[in-house]
Amino acid sequence: MSGADSFGTDAGGADAADARLIDAARLPGAPDAFQRLWTPHRMAYIQAGPQAMRDECPFCAAPKMSDEDGLIVARGKTAYVLLNLFPYNSGHLLVCPYRHIPLYDDATPEEVAEIGELTQIGMRVLRSVSHADGFNLGMNQGAVAGAGVDGHLHQHIVPRWATDANFFPIIARTKALPQLLGDVRAAVADAWPAPSA
Numbered sequence: 673m674s675g676a677d678s679f680g681t682d683a684g685g686a687d688a689a690d691a692r693l694i695d696a697a698r699l700p701g702a703p704d705a706f707q708r709l710w711t712p713h714r715m716a717y718i719q720a721g722p723q724a725m726r727d728e729c730p731f732c733a734a735p736k737m738s739d740e741d742g743l744i745v746a747r748g749k750t751a752y753v754l755l756n757l758f759p760y761n762s763g764h765l766l767v768c769p770y771r772h773i774p775l776y777d778d779a780t781p782e783e784v785a786e787i788g789e790l791t792q793i794g795m796r797v798l799r800s801v802s803h804a805d806g807f808n809l810g811m812n813q814g815a816v817a818g819a820g821v822d823g824h825l826h827q828h829i830v831p832r833w834a835t836d837a838n839f840f841p842i843i844a845r846t847k848a849l850p851q852l853l854g855d856v857r858a859a860v861a862d863a864w865p866a867p868s869a
Contacts, residue, residue: 729772729821729823729824730757730821730824731766731768731772731821731824731826732772732824734752734754734768735747735752735770739857739861740854740857742754743755743757743853743857744857744861745765745794745797745857745860745861745864746790746793746794746861746864748786748789748790748867749782749786750769750770750771750780750782750783750786751767751768751769751770751783751786751787751790752767752768752770752790753765753766753767753768753790753793753794753864754766754768755853755856755857755860756828757853758820759830759853760808760830761830761831761832761833762802762831762856763798763801763802763804763831763856763860764828764829764830764831765794765798765828765829765860766826766827766828766829767787767790767791767794767826767827767829768824768825768826768827769783769786769787769825771783772823772824773824773825774813774814774822774823774824774825775813775814775825776811776813776825778825779825787827791809791827791829793864793865794829794860795807795829797860797863797864797865798829798831798860799831800863801859801860801863802831802859803833804831804832804833805832805833805834806831806832806833807829807830807831807832808828808829808830808832809827809828809829809830810827810828811825811826811827811828812828
């Protein structure tokens with residue numbers, strides 16, 4: 673191979689390496705018809721298992737953390753906004769009251785008003801930052817209704833784009849997410865307007 677590594681790239685720099693790339697179909701292994709979507713950042717969630725953070729409510733734990741560690745993008749008086757740890761789409765936000773209440777009709781008028789206001793702001797910020805074409809908003813009330821964390825009320829804000837649906841979620845039950853959570857959190861938090869006095 674004289675000067676080339678096992679991947680067929682030359683030590684002479686990026687241009688030489690690009691010129692010598694080998695088609696993956698020619699590398700050792702048993703070829704098949706599948707394309708690979710490499711998502712090594714998801715290993716943290718896989719290793720945590722399906723009951724991650726179930727010893728403590730994740731929506732009670734998050735406000736005790738730094739904004740970066742809790743994935744929080746904005747804090748209000750009675751409610752706050754954070755990224756969904758298992759997003760449907762990049763920028764999938766959750767609006768939660770600080771109080772540990774399970775149902776929407778348990779919320780005070782102040783909490784309802786702030787959840788609504790934070791939802792509107794979240795939509796505007798996502799439209800600005802990621803140019804969302806539309807949104808899915810919703811609350812799953814109780815485990816029987818599909819709530820992943822049924823003990824703590826949370827409103828979903830899922831940004832949607834005209835081209836965000838493909839065969840992955842339909843056939844393979846897989847979502848391709850183009851941005852890491854930390855990068856999305858920083859972009860949304862930076863674009864979030866300062867609270868009015």
